[in-house]
Amino acid sequence: MVKAMNEEFPQPSTCWDHYVSYGETDGMGIAYYGNYLHWFEQARSDFLRKMGMTYSGIENQNIYLPVREAYCRYLVSTAFDEQISIKTGIGKWCRASMYFFYEIYNLSKENKLITTGYTQHACIDQTGKPTAIPEWLKNITRVEC
Amino acid sequence: MVKAMNEEFPQPSTCWDHYVSYGETDGMGIAYYGNYLHWFEQARSDFLRKMGMTYSGIENQNIYLPVREAYCRYLVSTAFDEQISIKTGIGKWCRASMYFFYEIYNLSKENKLITTGYTQHACIDQTGKPTAIPEWLKNITRVEC
Amino acid sequence: MVKAMNEEFPQPSTCWDHYVSYGETDGMGIAYYGNYLHWFEQARSDFLRKMGMTYSGIENQNIYLPVREAYCRYLVSTAFDEQISIKTGIGKWCRASMYFFYEIYNLSKENKLITTGYTQHACIDQTGKPTAIPEWLKNITRVEC
Amino acid sequence: MVKAMNEEFPQPSTCWDHYVSYGETDGMGIAYYGNYLHWFEQARSDFLRKMGMTYSGIENQNIYLPVREAYCRYLVSTAFDEQISIKTGIGKWCRASMYFFYEIYNLSKENKLITTGYTQHACIDQTGKPTAIPEWLKNITRVEC
DSSP states (O other): TTTTSSSSOSEEEEEEEOOOOOGOTTTTSSSSSHHHHHHHHHHHHHHHTTTTTOOOHHTTTTTBBEEEEEEEEEEOBBBBTTEEEEEEEEEESSSSSEEEEEEEEEETTTTTTEEEEEEEEOOOOTOOOOOOOHHHHHHTTOOOO | OOOGGGGGOHHHHEEEEEEEEEGBBBBBBOOOTHHHHHHHHHHHHHHHHTTTEEEEEHHHOBOOOOOOEEEEEEOOOOOOOEEEEEEEEHHHHHOSSEEEEEEEGGGGGGEEEEEEEEEEEEEEEOOOOSOOHHHHHHHHHHHHO | TTTGSSSSHHHHHHHHEEEEGGGOOOTTBOOTTHHHHHHHHOOOOOOHHTTTHHHHHHHTOOOOEEEEEEEEEESSBBTTTOOEEEEEEEEEEEESSEEEEEEEEGGGGTEEEEEEEEEEOOOOOTTTTTTOOOOOHHHTTTTOO | GGGGSSSSSOSEEEEEEEOOOOGOOTTTTTOOOTHHHHHHHHHHHHHHTTTTEEEEEEEEHTTOOOOOEEEEESSOOBBBOOOEEEEEEEEEOOSSSEEEEEEEETTTTTTEEEEEEEEEEEEEEESOBBBOOOOOEEETOOOOO
């Protein structure tokens, strides 16, 4: 997957903007590394919303997308009150799983790319069993793998 | 202070909107009670920004406003993906401390008031010594106590 | 309730020890104010466990104790890697609600008292309706109000 | 690095035990994926402490170990109040960076392995410049790469 990060960013993509909060920084004065995964989640909820869907709407269809793998590469740190933008797209649809890709840009520092990452999600039903990604979900982006 | 919560909300006030994220909910399926204090902080940074100031700008003047007291009253819960609005104002300026007041409204549930709260902040210098609130800071709102 | 904080600490009480983590500190280099509510929760789960019960065991009886009010007074800050101890007891049983009281001591700084606080909990059933605290729950401590 | 995860776990290793808290679970009733990175951090602070060092002690020598990369593979979920154990070791020392490896076991579910992961850390001085890992730090474990 890491290789894929160097390729062109998948389309469609969305951007979710956020001010780094005080509680998200740590003793080094920069955003704590664990909070990036929380930003990724907020950015993918925003992605779905902008694609005309919501994650709770997906759950209402008895489809759940728990994270199976998360990866984050911290290129440059970001500090309190800086405005960042999390770019999000679907990297790949597999049969019963899919990938979200992320790039974070620091809008307060000339839009510098500061982070890349991805999350892999299983597709399961309400009993926890792996299930094929439904077509109506894939239709969000029509990016086949 | 609790009494003061029933009075009219202080002016000027601002509203910071937020979608409740998955990571902010807990096993009951509603926003975890500890996250509200984090929302209060993001709302007061937003308040300062809208008043033409930033909290980091205040720190650059060697003025720090650590929280001395926090209070939150949870009237109604809020769930994942609901859009909430945190109303924020300065309740009171004292000599070397001040109060922020908060009210949270659930925009996804007919703007229902779901939470009230306040934080009391000491005003200290870089050595940690209590110091009188500077006039330039009070001028944000000109609400005397 | 604040008055009650000055009284003697309720018995029985337990202590839950914790090292302040890096992720819990903020740009001031001290523990972020919102994390204290998370510590309170971990300390009350520990209290229940030491009283021979678990919060999940309580939920299995269709009794839920959502927080209705939280209050925290930050007397002295605490820094990364300091070992703190959260003292916890039940302050008061009411008909359909109850109070937990907390005091935090800094074991790395001569056991100094650094925080006091309380949480008020409603007692509800699985439909969300207020319900009288069951006797088996009160029997944890037999402290009547 | 992912390959290395299948090899034998590096020695010495330590185990840091933790009860999954309510605030760490999400609407699915299981621990939120972002919190694992926070557990990794608490586990590596515990590792250093057990090796006779502290991370703050390392910082006092003007050596900082910010995270450059984080990876987490979620094999099985874990729920509220389950006791987990985070096994931690140093996977590799490089010239100016190093790797921590982690495995999480669920003590409440027959010690089942539920998570694997790693973090890569740069070694920098107080000016932020990459610097060779000092010998006194490597001596913690004497595991050369």
